[in-house]
Amino acid sequence: MGVILEVQGLTKRYGGLEANKDLTFSVAERQVYGIAGPNGAGKTTLFDMISGHTPPTSGTIRFRGEEIQQLQPEEVCHRGIARTFQTPVVFGTQSVLANALVGSAFGRQGGSVKGGSVAPTLRFRPEEIDEALAALEFVGLLDKQAQLAETLSVFDKKRLMIASALATRPKLLMLDEPVGGLNRAEREQLVELVRKVNAAGVTVLIIEHVMKALLALADRLLIIHHGEKLAEGNPSDVIRDERVVAVYLGEQARDLVAALKGG
Numbered sequence: 001m002g003v004i005l006e007v008q009g010l011t012k013r014y015g016g017l018e019a020n021k022d023l024t025f026s027v028a029e030r031q032v033y034g035i036a037g038p039n040g041a042g043k044t045t046l047f048d049m050i051s052g053h054t055p056p057t058s059g060t061i062r063f064r065g066e067e068i069q070q071l072q073p074e075e076v077c078h079r080g081i082a083r084t085f086q087t088p089v090v091f092g093t094q095s096v097l098a099n100a101l102v103g104s105a106f107g108r109q110g111g112s113v114k115g116g117s118v119a120p121t122l123r124f125r126p127e128e129i130d131e132a133l134a135a136l137e138f139v140g141l142l143d144k145q146a147q148l149a150e151t152l153s154v155f156d157k158k159r160l161m162i163a164s165a166l167a168t169r170p171k172l173l174m175l176d177e178p179v180g181g182l183n184r185a186e187r188e189q190l191v192e193l194v195r196k197v198n199a200a201g202v203t204v205l206i207i208e209h210v211m212k213a214l215l216a217l218a219d220r221l222l223i224i225h226h227g228e229k230l231a232e233g234n235p236s237d238v239i240r241d242e243r244v245v246a247v248y249l250g251e252q253a254r255d256l257v258a259a260l261k262g263g
């Protein structure tokens with residue numbers, strides 16, 4: 001399988017703080033690539049650089065062979081990368097369908113969608129409406145399409161963020177802690193949803209603290225500590241790595257073997 005994303009020597013400094021330091025890794029097409037590490041390790045900063053929300057201090061990010069580290073978020077999106085955020089970000093006073101439409105229209109037309117409402121300059125085409133409805137159906141929110149997004153539960157808001165991201169028709173979907181804050185049944189459903197996204201041919205990059213969920217999904221695992229790569233590779237090796245156990249996993253390490261994908 002070819003490489004879809006290649007990160008080389010990526011560093012991000014905020015003043016004296018190195019939020020990411022010389023990170024290098026690559027993601028193969030159709031892989032589920034998991035990222036974990038202690039709070040403040042630099043995981044979201046890494047996502048912010050890949051999605052164009054903040055430029056790196058140095059290093060390169062190649063997506064399907066093209067350097068993208070200087071692109072704006074909408075340009076990154078048009079190349080086929082979509083993301084969700086740790087805390088659900090939805091247009092609360094808009095309907096569920098309007099939120100998904102922002103994704104399908106943004107993915108095709110570009111432009112910026114700002115503030116608390118869907119930008120009036122966006123005029124939706126029939127195919128964009130179809131795309132938005134398909135994305136809602138995919139995540140299981142079709143029957144709530146007319147509801148205001150702010151009335152949704154956290155679980156549904158998370159699913160809506162995924163639907164909006166999918167409506168841009170990404171080749172790579174980046175999920176920032178999709179499972180955090182959910183109950184057990186919801187966590188299982190979310191894991192199933194990510195599997196379904198991946199089975200549809202989308203490569204997935206996922207940050208997650210809930211290791212059982214992460215291990216149920218990940219084909220490869222990267223552990224970041226103080227902005228640096230602590231370990232990377234086959235999840236079954238990474239969770240047995242002494243440094244990973246010492247710095248991050250602790251007591252839970254032994255129980256996690258049973259949670260491995262395919263295990």
Ligand SMILES: Nc1ncnc2c1ncn2[C@@H]1O[C@H](COP(=O)(O)OP(=O)(O)OP(=O)(O)O)[C@@H](O)[C@H]1O
Nearest residue numbers: 014017018019037038039040041042043044045046
């Ligand atoms: N815009 C910013 N300005 C200054 N410092 C920042 C900025 N964004 C992040 N940082 C710092 O960079 C470091 C890495 O933060 P980041 O949010 O990437 O970590 P994380 O691994 O995603 O953490 P968590 O697991 O808590 O979400 C932290 O020390 C954070 O305070």
